[in-house]
Amino acid sequence: MLNTLFVINNDRIEGYKTASENAKERDLKTLFSKFIQTSKNCRHDLASKIRESGGKVAVGTKVSGTFYRAWMDVKSTLAENDRKAILDSCELGEEKALETYRNMLDDDSDHLTTGQQKMVNNQYDLIKLDLGKIRLMRDAMVKAP
Numbered sequence: 001m002l003n004t005l006f007v008i009n010n011d012r013i014e015g016y017k018t019a020s021e022n023a024k025e026r027d028l029k030t031l032f033s034k035f036i037q038t039s040k041n042c043r044h045d046l047a048s049k050i051r052e053s054g055g056k057v058a059v060g061t062k063v064s065g066t067f068y069r070a071w072m073d074v075k076s077t078l079a080e081n082d083r084k085a086i087l088d089s090c091e092l093g094e095e096k097a098l099e100t101y102r103n104m105l106d107d108d109s110d111h112l113t114t115g116q117q118k119m120v121n122n123q124y125d126l127i128k129l130d131l132g133k134i135r136l137m138r139d140a141m142v143k144a145p
Helices: 002-022 024-052 066-080 084-108 114-143
Strands: none
Touching: 002 024, 002 066, 002 084, 024 114, 084 114
């Protein structure tokens, strides 16, 4: 289960690297860089917990499913360089990440230690904060003349 979250953070890193490389606006590049760091920190903590429990850490990114499709939307949107569309696509990716975290906490928490549950909750909160930042930037655009 923790490897699932590890892979989602790999996906976030790759998605935001792509977004940062293609974004023209400095504020977006800075924001995406911060999100990459959030995922690197989450990934580090997940790897530690996986190893502590005797497991092997997953490698790579998710190559199927709705989360991957959400990041594909980000990539195609970046080609258009439409700021609102980029933020909308990033929002979708974050929602899918949060959905996976929430499902694990709701459905599989009995398989996690207390320490693992706390870590997953903390990571959920961090990603939720990132989502809030995306929404604030997007909503500010809507309000701008």
